[in-house]
Amino acid sequence: MAGLEVACFGAGMALLAILMKTAVEEGDGSFPLGTMLAVIGGGAFIFINAGASFNLYFNTEVAFGCTRRQFLVSALLQNLLMGFLCAAIAMACAAVEDTLNAQYFYPQYTPELVVFPYFLRYGIVFAVALTVLASFCGALVNHFGQKAQMLLLVVWLLCCWTMPGVTEILFHTDAELGVEANGIIRGIASAICAVPQPIWPCAGVLLLLAALVSTWALVSRETVK
Secondary structure (H helix, E strand, C coil), X not given: CHHHHHHHHHHHHHHHHHHHHHCCCCCCCCCCHHHHHHHHHHHHXXXXXXXHHHHHHHHHXXXXXXXXXXXXXXHHHHHHHHHHHHHHHHHHHHHHHHHHHHHHHCCCCCCCCXXXXXXXXXXXXXXXXXXXXXXXXXXXXXXXXXXXXXXXXXXXXXXXXXXXXXXXXXXCCXXXXXXXXXXXXXXXXXXXXXXXXXXXXXXXXXXXXXXXXXXXXXXHHCCCC
């Protein structure tokens, strides 16, 4: 996983260098392309690994006398360890990219990333959320098989289609961008803006708790194949 994250980071920085070489105008801000690709690559690896290995580990461990509760705890700990590793590598990539942006790509940009506080604020939350959601997806694939794989693929494709446009509308300062965007994407962005900010952390915690409870419900009813 570490090698995949570093490779994605290198590909992102190479792509950023090409884009900056061919750019007509220089912007005042910066975009963490390398770090973003590193996070996507590491997160995708954890999700794919959870889906592919959950069935094998479940059948093997339970067949050798491990209880379902012990198996779920071990799966959560494994995914948590990988999540922390993914977050730590992403923070290291972000620190390197922050320095490179100021020196080579964005001359007017001032490095502002302090790794350890950012890791405590975002890295731990990212690792925990990734752990619970990856374990939930693995339990779904283990219980429902190909149907769950198709469902997760559809959800992934929908996220890939909608999230870039939604993010651009939410963080872009130009109001005309919302007019040009797809109606569905604009509707999703409007719904997100309509929800008060303090609700989002509570909704995230409830979502993770629901995913954790659902994971246990699926594992407790699963039979060894």
